[in-house]
Amino acid sequence: MTSWQGWQQFVTTPPPAPPVPGDPARSEEERLAYHSAFVTVRTPAIDTLTTSVRTLMILGRHQTVTARPSLIVTGPAAAGKTTALLHVGRACHLAHTHSHPPPAGSLHAPVPVAYVLVPPAASAKALATEFARYLGIPLTTRMTQAAITDAVCHTYNQAGVRLVLIDEIHRLNPRTTTGAETADLLKDLTERIRATFVYAGIDVTGTALFSGDRGAQLAARASLVECGAFPARLGKHEPFRELVTGVEAALDLRAHRPGTLARHASYLHQRTAGRIGSLTRLIRQAAITSILDGTERITKTSLDAVRLDHLAETHHRPTTRHSRTTPH
Structure with a gap:
């Protein structure tokens, strides 16, 4: 995009669109491409x-x-x-x-x-x-x-x-x-x-x-x-949960249960430090993996299996029984 031709192609290419209820289902390849590019969430x-x-x-x-x-x-x-x-x-x-x-x-x-x-x-x-x-x-x-x-x-x-x-x-x-x-x-x-x-x-x-x-x-x-990190709570509002809800609504997975990610908003906030870039990368990777392995849904287990960018990982990686090291 740092040349006029590249910028022209960027602005004239329709941005990715979330699935529309009632429209024909998109193919696996189309949905992989969609989650790779993904929508821009208004913030x-x-x-x-x-x-x-x-x-x-x-x-x-x-x-x-x-x-x-x-x-x-x-x-x-x-x-x-x-x-x-x-x-x-x-x-x-x-x-x-x-x-x-x-x-x-x-x-x-x-x-x-x-x-x-x-x-x-x-x-x-x-x-x-x-x-x-x-x-x-x-x-x-x-x-x-x-x-x-x-x-x-x-x-x-x-x-x-x-x-x-x-x-x-x-x-x-x-x-x-x-x-x-x-x-x-x-x-x-x-x-x-x-x-x-x-x-x-x-x-x-x-x-x-x-x-x-x-x-x-x-x-x-x-x-x-x-452009700061999203706080988990701001007065009576929960900005990060609202962000997660918006991202989840844009998913195109055949077996995903709506509301699953919103229920794990606290966990996702810990994983990403409230940064939208880290959040969308985490969810997009989990979505692509679920399409490839045929599960077609995102769970806390599948989220925890994703290795995020080093900045997010060093901020906080929840410790589980499986990730604890055992002394030799």
């Missing part, structure tokens, strides 16, 4: 980000003097930051192309959204090159960073890019010389490209990104959207 963070992006795009539409206000999506790993970013980017792209269709016979589709990954230890020239690669801007090895940046700003404005999504922003460290130059490039781009910038990264407020003069500038322009 408060997605709703907040959607509203905030729409508001800031309107707010900055005619702003020309200074950089437009931006957003930073932050939170722990596996908390759904990239999912939220892509969901909002897709919605923005589809809304824009619906309201601004290309003229009949035009070979140039609208380019309302750009999606860029910050490379590890990115130099300013490397990041500028990533911006250029997204739109296929031709570059030569002799081009300077300034020349690449000029080409990027000109082409993005000509193409009508309105929303720039920058992922893995925590890789940027303004305390280093290279990182400082890259941070300055981003500031330059936000002032020269007529678009709203949205960043996403792991626990951004705890990194060097907000430190020093450059960090103060970013903090003064960017609002934070938190």
Whole structure:
């Protein structure tokens, strides 16, 4: 998705749809593919980000003097930051192309959204090159960073890019010389490209990104959207159980008993530390395994057999009689 062709394919491919009662049953291969891709579960963070992006795009539409206000999506790993970013980017792209269709016979589709990954230890020239690669801007090895940046700003404005999504922003460290130059490039781009910038990264407020003069500038322009872990209980509500219920409702298994996963919400919260990424991975893996072994249902036993990502496993792995070690 870090090229225009890849992004175009992503946004124009219909997202996975849960089973519809009364529709013909899907084949095993179709259901394996469905649980592999799976649905995007709407979360408060997605709703907040959607509203905030729409508001800031309107707010900055005619702003020309200074950089437009931006957003930073932050939170722990596996908390759904990239999912939220892509969901909002897709919605923005589809809304824009619906309201601004290309003229009949035009070979140039609208380019309302750009999606860029910050490379590890990115130099300013490397990041500028990533911006250029997204739109296929031709570059030569002799081009300077300034020349690449000029080409990027000109082409993005000509193409009508309105929303720039920058992922893995925590890789940027303004305390280093290279990182400082890259941070300055981003500031330059936000002032020269007529678009709203949205960043996403792991626990951004705890990194060097907000430190020093450059960090103060970013903090003064960017609002934070938190993608945190879901608490087991919040007042009279049980946010994590509600999340589990939503994920369970999207399953396409022939023998699964509705409500099974919701009854194990406390166990699932312990396994995943309340992170939506770890939760959906756990349930998707269990669902795929159940299709392959023919049981077609998820139980606590089958969930416990799934090895999760290392972050979730090291947070908490419930001890059972079978997992205790015996002294030699």
